Amino acid sequence: MSDGKKSRGPRGVVTINAELCKGCGFCIEFCPSGVLAFSDTFNDKGYHTPQAVRPEACTGCDLCGAYCPDFAIFGMLKEKVVA
Amino acid sequence: MKADPKGVLTGAHFLDGDHACCEGALSAGCRFVAGYPITPSTEVVERIAARFPSVGGMFIQMEDEIASSIAIQGAVWGGAKAMTVTSGPGLSLMMEHVGLAAMLETPCVFVDVQRSGPSTGLPTMPAQGDMMQARWGSHGDYEIIALCPNSPQECYDLTIAAFNLAEEYRVPVMLMMDECVGHMTEKVIIPKAEDIEVTPRRYTTQKPGKYLPYQAGRSEIPLMVKAGDGYLFHVTGLTHDERGYPAMNAEAHDRCVRRLVEKIRNNARRIIRLEETDTADAEVVVVSYGITSRVAGKAIQMARADGLKVGHLRLITAWPFPEKRLRTLASHVKAFVLPELNFGQMFLELQRVIEGKSSCYPVPHAGGTVHEPEAIYQRILYAARHSRLKDKKEVAR
Amino acid sequence: MSATEIKFAGLGGQGVILAGIIIGRAASIYENKYATLTQSFGPEARGSACSAQVILSDEKILYPYVTRPEILMALSQEAFNKFLPETRDNAIVIIEEELVRPKGLKSGMKVFGIPATRLAEELGRKMILNIVMVGFFTAVTRLIDYEAVKEAVKASVPHGTEHMNLRAYERGYEYGQALL
Amino acid sequence: MSRVNPVNQYLRMDRMPHIWCSGCGLGTTVNCFIRAIENCGYPREQISIVSGIGCTGRVAGYLKLDSFHTTHGRPIPFATGLKLANPKLKVVVISGDGDLFAIGGNHFIHAARRNMDLTVVCVNNFTYGMTGGQLTPTTPIDAISSTSPYGNFEEPFNLPFLAESAGAVYVARWTTYHVKQAARSIREAIQKNGLSFVEIISPCPTLYGRRNKLGDGLAMMKAFKENSAIVNGADTREVGLDFKGKIVCGKFIDREKPSFLDMYHTTMAERFGPFYEPYEGVQ
Numbered sequence: 001m002s003d004g005k006k007s008r009g010p011r012g013v014v015t016i017n018a019e020l021c022k023g024c025g026f027c028i029e030f031c032p033s034g035v036l037a038f039s040d041t042f043n044d045k046g047y048h049t050p051q052a053v054r055p056e057a058c059t060g061c062d063l064c065g066a067y068c069p070d071f072a073i074f075g076m077l078k079e080k081v082v083a
Numbered sequence: 084m085k086a087d088p089k090g091v092l093t094g095a096h097f098l099d100g101d102h103a104c105c106e107g108a109l110s111a112g113c114r115f116v117a118g119y120p121i122t123p124s125t126e127v128v129e130r131i132a133a134r135f136p137s138v139g140g141m142f143i144q145m146e147d148e149i150a151s152s153i154a155i156q157g158a159v160w161g162g163a164k165a166m167t168v169t170s171g172p173g174l175s176l177m178m179e180h181v182g183l184a185a186m187l188e189t190p191c192v193f194v195d196v197q198r199s200g201p202s203t204g205l206p207t208m209p210a211q212g213d214m215m216q217a218r219w220g221s222h223g224d225y226e227i228i229a230l231c232p233n234s235p236q237e238c239y240d241l242t243i244a245a246f247n248l249a250e251e252y253r254v255p256v257m258l259m260m261d262e263c264v265g266h267m268t269e270k271v272i273i274p275k276a277e278d279i280e281v282t283p284r285r286y287t288t289q290k291p292g293k294y295l296p297y298q299a300g301r302s303e304i305p306l307m308v309k310a311g312d313g314y315l316f317h318v319t320g321l322t323h324d325e326r327g328y329p330a331m332n333a334e335a336h337d338r339c340v341r342r343l344v345e346k347i348r349n350n351a352r353r354i355i356r357l358e359e360t361d362t363a364d365a366e367v368v369v370v371s372y373g374i375t376s377r378v379a380g381k382a383i384q385m386a387r388a389d390g391l392k393v394g395h396l397r398l399i400t401a402w403p404f405p406e407k408r409l410r411t412l413a414s415h416v417k418a419f420v421l422p423e424l425n426f427g428q429m430f431l432e433l434q435r436v437i438e439g440k441s442s443c444y445p446v447p448h449a450g451g452t453v454h455e456p457e458a459i460y461q462r463i464l465y466a467a468r469h470s471r472l473k474d475k476k477e478v479a480r
Numbered sequence: 481m482s483a484t485e486i487k488f489a490g491l492g493g494q495g496v497i498l499a500g501i502i503i504g505r506a507a508s509i510y511e512n513k514y515a516t517l518t519q520s521f522g523p524e525a526r527g528s529a530c531s532a533q534v535i536l537s538d539e540k541i542l543y544p545y546v547t548r549p550e551i552l553m554a555l556s557q558e559a560f561n562k563f564l565p566e567t568r569d570n571a572i573v574i575i576e577e578e579l580v581r582p583k584g585l586k587s588g589m590k591v592f593g594i595p596a597t598r599l600a601e602e603l604g605r606k607m608i609l610n611i612v613m614v615g616f617f618t619a620v621t622r623l624i625d626y627e628a629v630k631e632a633v634k635a636s637v638p639h640g641t642e643h644m645n646l647r648a649y650e651r652g653y654e655y656g657q658a659l660l
Numbered sequence: 661m662s663r664v665n666p667v668n669q670y671l672r673m674d675r676m677p678h679i680w681c682s683g684c685g686l687g688t689t690v691n692c693f694i695r696a697i698e699n700c701g702y703p704r705e706q707i708s709i710v711s712g713i714g715c716t717g718r719v720a721g722y723l724k725l726d727s728f729h730t731t732h733g734r735p736i737p738f739a740t741g742l743k744l745a746n747p748k749l750k751v752v753v754i755s756g757d758g759d760l761f762a763i764g765g766n767h768f769i770h771a772a773r774r775n776m777d778l779t780v781v782c783v784n785n786f787t788y789g790m791t792g793g794q795l796t797p798t799t800p801i802d803a804i805s806s807t808s809p810y811g812n813f814e815e816p817f818n819l820p821f822l823a824e825s826a827g828a829v830y831v832a833r834w835t836t837y838h839v840k841q842a843a844r845s846i847r848e849a850i851q852k853n854g855l856s857f858v859e860i861i862s863p864c865p866t867l868y869g870r871r872n873k874l875g876d877g878l879a880m881m882k883a884f885k886e887n888s889a890i891v892n893g894a895d896t897r898e899v900g901l902d903f904k905g906k907i908v909c910g911k912f913i914d915r916e917k918p919s920f921l922d923m924y925h926t927t928m929a930e931r932f933g934p935f936y937e938p939y940e941g942v943q
Contacts, residue, residue, distance in 0.1 A: 015663045022682035025878045030837075047682065065665065066695065066839040069680060069687025069877075074665045081663060097505035097515070114942040115745050117737075136928045139937060141744050146770040150737035153730060157710070157741025160728065161749065163942040165741065183731050267544055268501060268517035270508035310726040310742060311749050313705040317672065317721055319729035320713075328675060329721065329729075380542040456543055 012060020012075050014052050020072035023047030027064035027073050033057040036064065084283045086110050088276035090138045098271040100238035100264040101126035104194055105134060106273060107242025108166055112281050113192070114140035115163035117154035119147055119173060122206040123262040124196035127168040152177035156189045160318070162309040164246055164284070166192035170262075171200045171213050175220070182221030183320050184255035185343055188297075188305065190284065192245045193217075197261040197373075197424075199450035209262035210450025211373055211424035217257040218402050224340050226347035228354055229257040229402035231372040235269045241399070247282035248354065252346055253304050259401060261424070263374040263453060291315065296327040297339075303346040347403055356399035357408060361387075365394030367466050368412055370421045370433060372398040374453055379422050382459035391467050401429065406436045413440040417470030422446035422459045442470050482537065484623060485546040489531035489563050490555030490576075495610030498636060499553065500532030502614050506624045506632035507536045513624075516541045529558050536623060551621060553613060554580050555596075574617055576609070592620045594655050603648055611637070611645045612652035619656025626653065670694045670704070672724050679718060683869075683877015685836035685862030689783050690719060692839055692860070693754065696846035697725075700750075707750045707850075710739040712764060715789040715864075716756035733763030736771045739778050746941045747777070747921055750850055757784040758796040761817055765797065772826035775854040777919045781846060782819060782857070785864035793867030800903035804871045818900035823857040824913050830856035831896065831913035835884035836863065838909060845911060854919040861907060872903070 014035055021043055028036040028050050035058045039051040050073060052058065058075060065074030090109035098106070104127050108116065116135065118128040128142065135142045141163075145151040148169050155165035169177060174195045184191055197213045199205035217229050228248050230241045238260060245256040287294045287306040291314045299305045308314045321329040322336045330339070347354065358376075362368055367386075371379040376397045386393045396412070398405065409419075418441055421430045430445040437443055446462045448454050486503065490496040497519055504515035514537045520530065533546035552567045553574040554560035560580045567573065570588035577593030585591060594616045600609040611633060618629045630649060637645040671694075680686045697707055704725055711720035713732035720727040730738045735753045743751045753760075760768055760782050771778060787805055788794040794807040798819065802811045823831045830852045834842040842860055849856035863869055863880035874880050884907060891899075892910040899908040918926065921939070929936045 013663075015665070017665070020677050022677075024683040024876075026683075026688070026881060029878055029882070063839070065667065066691050066843070067688055067836075068691065069684055070677065071665055071667055071671060071687065071691070074667070076663070076666075095509045097501060097509055097517075099517075115741065117741060136939070137932060137935070139939065139942070141924075141939060141942070143740070143744060145737060145740075146766055149734065150740075150767055150770075153734045154737045154741035154744075156730075157728070157738040157743075158745035158942070159741075161742040161745030161941070163741075163745035165745070179731055180734070263518070263544060266519060268504060269515065269541075309746070310708045311706055311746055315705070315724050315726060317727045317729070319721060320731055321729065326674075328672075374544070377542040377544060384542070453543075453545065 010056045010058045011078055012058035013078055013081050014055065014058050014064060014073065014075045016050060016052070017072045018043045018049040020070045021047055021049040022070050023049060024069060026067040026069065030067050031064055032061065033059055084281050086276040086279035086281045087112055090140070091276040091279065092273050093275050094273055096271045096273065097268055098235050099126065099266055099268040100232065100235040100260055101196065101266065102130045103235040103239040103271045104168070104242045104258065104260065105130040106271070107239040108192070108246070109134060109138060109140070110239070110273065110279050111164065111243040111246035113164045113166055113246060114138070115155065115158035115165040116140070116142045116167065117145045117151040117158070117165070118142070118168045119145055119151050121148070121170045121173045123198055123265050124168045124170045124194065126265070127194060127196070148173035148176040149180070152180035152193070153183065155191050156180065156184055156187065159189045159191050160310055166194060168194040168196070170196050170198045170206070171210070172203065174213055174216060178216070178220040181227065181255050182223060182225060185221065185225035185227065186320050187318050188253035188343070189255070190249035190253050192242070192249055192256050192258060194242070194258045194260065196265040197259060205451050207262065208451045209374060209424060209453060211259070211261055211375065212428070212450060214259065214401060214423075214425065214428040217259060225343050227255050227257055227402055228252065228347065228400065229259050231259045231398060231401050232264055233373055233376045233397070234264060235267060235271045238264060239271050239273065243279065243281070247280070250282040250284055252350065252354070253307070254347060257402070259373065261374050295325045297323060298325045299342055303342055303349065351403040352407070354400060354403060355405045355408075357405055358397040358399060360395045361392070362394035362396055362412060364392055365416055366392045366470065367418045367420060367463055368394040368396055368416045369459070369463065370396050370398065370409070370419055372401050372423070372429065375422050375424060378453045378456055379459050381456040382463060385456065385460040386463045389464070391463065393463055398429070404432050404436065409433065409436045413437050416441050418442040418444060418466035420444045420446060420459070420462050420466050422448070422454050422462070424448050424450040424453065442466065483539070483541065484536045484551065485549045486534045486536065486551040486553070487531055487546055487549040487563050487567070488534065488553045489529065489559035491559070492530050494555045495607070496530060496553070496555055497532045499610045499614050499617070500534045502629065502632045502636045503617065503624065504534045505636060506629040510628035510631045511624055513538060514541050516544050518544055529556070529562055531559065531563065553617060555609070555613065557581065572621060574613070574620060576613070592616070592656065592659060594652065596652065599651050599655065600648060603644065603651060605644060608645055608648040611648035615649040615652025616656040619653045620659065667691060667694045670697070670724050672722055675722055678722055680715060681866045683863060683865040683880070684715070685785065685860070685877070686715060686719065686783060688836040688839060689781070689842070689860050689862060690722065692842040693723070693781065693846055695843040696850060700847045700850045702750050702850070706748060707752065708742055710735040710742065710751060710753050712755040712759035714756045714759050716754060716783040717759060719754045733759050734767065735759070736764060736767040736778065736780065740771060740776050743777055747939070748941065750779070752779045752781065752850060754781045754783065756789070757782055757786065757798040758788045761797045761819065769822070769826040772823055772828045772855045772857070775827055775829065775917055775919045777854060777921055779846070779849045779852070779856045779858070781849070782859050783862045784819065784859050785862045785868055787864050787868040789864050789867055793864070793871060798901070800901055802903045803868070805868070806871070816901065818896070819859045820899050820912050821896040824896045827855065827917070828857045828913065829854040829915050829917050832911040833859040833861065833899065834909050835861040835888055835907060837881050837884040837888065841909070848911070848914070853922070854917055
């Protein structure tokens with residue numbers, strides 16, 4: 001966090017499984033970094049699903065994953081994803 | 084498998100049926116009992132409460148019969164052999180969980196020391212009024228096995244048999260005692276542990292991931308697992324597929340329920356136990372079960388002293404009902420007499436099976452005591468006389 | 481011996497059920513006869529009168545209840561009054577003679593009385609009057625062997641009280657022998 | 661999808677998507693539960709989950725643990741038998757307010773009284789969801805349900821107070837907004853010896869929310885955020901819930917008492933002395 005170099009890119013990655021999503025909007029509302037917003041498109045069930053509109057702001061805190069009632073989204077630290 | 088000697092009180096004892104049932108459970112390897120006091124079954128759980136802690140067993144007095152009847156199922160899925168003990172009104176409360184045990188195929192034993200009903204009825208007096216409740220009390224289609232001891236010795240022996248059948252067929256087994264055999268004291272011989280045959284639980288040998296909880300195979304009876312062994316399995320009281328997952332459609336339901344029914348019906352011949360005396364050339368056969376079989380035995384002695392050809396068929400297994408054997412007997416027997424401490428529960432079953440091929444006479448009794456042997460004797464006489472008249476009519480035709 | 485029907489009756493607390501159990505156990509376990517014991521349960525068993533019924537037989541016992549006792553052991557007046565009418569005309573009637581006044585006996589009946597409570601008190605515990613009665617029963621009925629009943633007493637009483645109970649048994653037995 | 665959600669390993673993904681409505685808090689509660697057991701120190705093979713019937717009753721079926729979907733109101737006695745047969749297991753009951761506190765209320769108070777070694781998580785959405793939104797013992801006064809169409813006039817249970825009074829050793833309440841705290845509480849509850857109880861207030865937008873004009877799931881979650889107050893150690897007598905009133909959250913009770921199994925060991929060890937083999941289940 002205090003390392004200025006790291007803050008240039010996103011620390012986290014958010015992954016969305018649109019087909020499990022039921023469009024409740026919890027992740028969008030409670031993301032502390034404002035990463036997410038509803039997309040214009042519908043998934044197969046007719047829900048607007050979230051998309052990462054500010055991916056660079058993602059900290060990988062996974063609060064979206066904790067809130068998601070449909071196990072359709074999760075956040076992860078970037079180094080963990082690579083690993 | 085032989086019994087674990089730790090629980091086996093080998094020797095000759097003077098025990099009442101309730102206490103003998105407790106010893107039978109211990110011999111069978113039962114190490115978990117959940118119960119709620121109710122006359123006349125309470126002595127079973129009292130002895131269990133005293134005996135179990137010293138042999139590595141666990142007894143818990145639950146808050147009611149509903150809780151007891153499902154706590155035992157939790158215990159079975161945790162690896163125990165388990166039973167609950169009650170009397171008529173308590174059995175009524177347990178009925179939803181008889182259905183659950185049938186659906187989950189939980190091997191467990193329900194002991195019902197029958198008393199007179201309906202409702203609170205005569206708590207301290209005998210009856211056989213729960214026979215249909217035991218068979219049909221839960222909703223939907225399923226099969227159970229029910230055994231009817233007529234002495235403290237049989238309360239011991241058939242409790243072991245009940246556990247063995249439960250394991251063999253993964254089915255709830257009802258031990259249909261009654262106040263009379265429960266409170267009657269007689270000699271009970273408990274064999275040596277090495278002479279007691281105990282059916283072990285049949286666990287899967289498949290690896291986690293491959294195992295499917297309700298994959299039955301040709302035997303129609305799936306193999307079990309228990310919680311904690313790494314199988315991460317799921318079971319549900321809902322209609323389910325082989326994975327144990329809910330399957331909410333008519334086809335899955337037919338497959339699921341059909342197997343629950345057929346695993347018992349197709350094995351009825353192996354499950355059914357009867358005691359027959361002098362049925363080969365009998366004109367009249369008395370069909371009886373439980374305590375009434377002993378009273379009937381006395382009535383039969385009286386009738387034979389009169390020279391009547393009377394046979395006796397005792398249902399040690401009441402459910403499944405011995406349809407084939409009775410139909411065979413009906414080919415030469417003129418009349419059946421069925422005394423029971425109710426107004427005709429198993430009698431309906433007899434009539435259904437005989438289909439009018441022989442005459443059927445009930446000897447109903449509301450319970451509260453056993454029959455007068457004279458009443459059964461008179462019915463045998465009547466049956467013998469009546470069926471002779473019928474023969475003459477047939478000849479005249 | 482064909483079937484013999486026996487009624488043990490008295491007040492709650494006198495140990496009549498245990499007396500019946502000892503006789504049944506003696507016959508079935510130590511003499512290899514058949515014995516069936518039933519008791520009357522229910523509200524009346526918690527009040528004053530209580531009873532145990534024992535059938536002894538050389539053959540398997542079918543009907544389990546006693547209907548016409550051939551032997552009545554009565555430890556209280558109420559029990560005596562209640563059960564005398566159903567007792568057979570030629571029955572043996574065994575009574576606690578200080579507690580039961582035998583009225584209304586039928587002519588064929590043989591009555592044997594013993595002050596069992598007093599004898600038990602003399603032995604140190606009033607509670608063991610039932611064992612005194614068992615000894616007396618064994619002597620006067622001669623239905624079951626002395627040693628068989630003795631074994632049954634030992635097996636039926638609480639651990640640690642065997643000695644005292646066997647003295648009670650012997651005291652009752654001697655009292656009965658002396659009457660014969 | 662190349663990247664896999666870490667919670668998937670705890671879920672029966674072959675059963676997804678689940679049956680719960682959009683905006684329902686049950687999935688969020690499952691998320692909290694998974695995070696709790698990831699960090700609780702027990703291998704998942706030793707954790708069993710038991711549910712009753714209803715929307716929350718379906719939780720067991722979605723979790724990839726040894727899981728039991730039992731009868732309506734009876735998961736606690738089932739769990740009691742399971743735990744006593746095999747005390748090595750950590751047995752968690754997750755069920756709804758109707759299941760646990762109406763039809764199953766007696767089992768809860770007795771399990772708490774005897775301090776049975778179980779964790780009970782009640783997902784309280786104030787209604788019977790699966791059957792169409794009827795009155796439960798926790799429906800607040802004035803709330804509309806399909807069986808209280810003129811507004812509820814029955815006093816609801818204050819679950820933390822009930823749990824404390826009956827003898828639970830751990831009592832906490834959170835809403836599905838408080839995902840981190842809820843996960844921590846469930847973990848602490850699992851680690852506790854004796855009966856631990858966690859109430860999770862959860863939105864049922866489809867029935868309770870719609871009938872009471874509380875908006876969709878997200879609106880209800882926002883209301884939880886705005887209307888809740890965290891008061892750890894609060895007097896449970898003071899935490900009853902009103903319709904639209906303050907939701908007091910927090911860990912209210914965390915106390916030590918010998919559990920049922922502790923008392924069993926003590927009693928039998930005293931009674932049987934050196935002959936007592938400590939009860940370790942029926943294996």
